[in-house]
Amino acid sequence: MVKINGMLCDVAGKTVAEYIATTQYDLKRIAVEKNGNIVPKAQYAQTVLQDDDVLEVVGFVGGG
Numbered sequence: 001m002v003k004i005n006g007m008l009c010d011v012a013g014k015t016v017a018e019y020i021a022t023t024q025y026d027l028k029r030i031a032v033e034k035n036g037n038i039v040p041k042a043q044y045a046q047t048v049l050q051d052d053d054v055l056e057v058v059g060f061v062g063g064g
Contacts, residue, residue, distance in 0.1 A: 004055045012051045017044040020057075029060045 001008045004019075011019050016032055016039055032039045033056040039047050049055065 001051060002049045002053045002055055005057055011049050012053075014049055015045055016047045016049065016055075019049065019055075020044065023057075025057060025059060031058045031060070032056070033058070 002011050003009075004011070009019075016034070020027065020030075020032075027041070032044070034047065034049075035054055
């Protein structure tokens, strides 16, 4: 199980890219942190999620 934004999810073995593809996130407007380290967008497809990882996905919102 992987903790994503505070919730346990059964996504161990998937890449960050595979997980994001199952969500409504806009790739251009998010940042992903895995175990306290920012994951560069270029590494989403190579970064495999493992049991006990902690993932934070932050969406950016524009406005004024």
